[in-house]
Amino acid sequence: MKKKRIFEIIQSSKRSDSKSNFFTFAILAAILINLILAVFLTFDISQKYKTYIYVVEFLTVLLFTFEYVLRVWTSDYLYPEKSRLNAALKYMLSFSGIIDFLSFFPFYLPFLFPHGVVAFRIFRVVRILRLFRVNQYYDSLNVISEVLRKKKMQLLSSVFIIFILMVASSLIMYDVEHKAQPDVFTDAFSGFWWATSTLLTIGYGDIYPLTYAGRVLGIIIAFLGVGMVAIPTGILSAGFVEQMTEIQKSEDRDKKYFCPYCGKKLE
The missing domain is CATH 1.10.287.70 (Helix Hairpins)
Structure with missing residues (x-):
């Protein structure tokens, strides 16, 4: 699949694009699942399903990681006036890029620093920041960000x-x-x-x-x-x-x- 086509899919540029709509639905479903899990983990009964929760979290984090890599790779189409490196850096340092990064990176911290597993659990909440990206997928919600930008x-x-x-x-x-x-x-x-x-x-x-x-x-x-x-x-x-x-x-x-x-x- 061509790089430009991948960019069109992950950017949700066309409503008639079935692949883009499927990708958007998958990301939104993953965000919603993480939100439900974050609430469910506050209950004691969640300890019984700890293994299942971890598997679901792992799969959704893989999806977020995959999306982030694709967005960095295709960032030169998002910022065509910049070089590939500068375009990638601009996306990574943007508000959207930082949220995308924080939605998956804290999950890998216990693997990098095994002794801080308990301390890193609090970073699960950071994944909820992904909800700020919902307005990217719906034009009606874009009105909010546009009004805030203008005013x-x-x-x-x-x-x-x-x-x-x-x-x-x-x-x-x-x-x-x-x-x-x-x-x-x-x-x-x-x-x-x-x-x-x-x-x-x-x-x-x-x-x-x-x-x-x-x-x-x-x-x-x-x-x-x-x-x-x-x-x-x-x-x-x-x-x-x-x-x-x-x-x-x-x-x-x-x-x-x-x-x-x-x-x-x-x-």
Whole structure:
């Protein structure tokens, strides 16, 4: 099989490609199986099926390893403007490449370092990161990543404003409450923990102001928190509306160039 054809299969570029669809289904099934196993392993009854679980994990990890090798090998088609080595390195160091690598490499660590088997078990959880790659296989989920990409600067700005408000609130609350509650508001970090739970409207209740000045300040900060948290939500909502509108316009534009009866492209 030609290298370019393998690239087309693993990239899931065409919906009508049966081989590509089968490969996509196999990867998604492996991801789902690993997620189920990660949950099942938290139960004591899982010890009875330890051997079977290991076999299933081994097979899915082999699939992830095989896919990773293919993606590195065909990366020059993904980045045609780069040389083979640079294309491979760019994929390996990309967010997707790192997730693909972490989805299988921790499984091999006990073979490389036998004395650290117990410590390496925690790396099983890393395989769940593979779920972040699901949006690669479905266009509808790609909308999420596209909106985040387009609105990243606005989101970063809103997060920065929230962070500044948290720091200011924590320092003010520490100054107001430290004398009244020296064991609770011990330092600025204690105030930051309170500001985080208040501004993000979580309100754990483990730390709260007792003085009148502190309570008045808490009310003001709580109101500000509701408004601040709504900013990123509004940005994302507007981004989704814009993205869906663009997709709809693109689909309507494409329909104009195809015959509704024969399906052929019009000149």
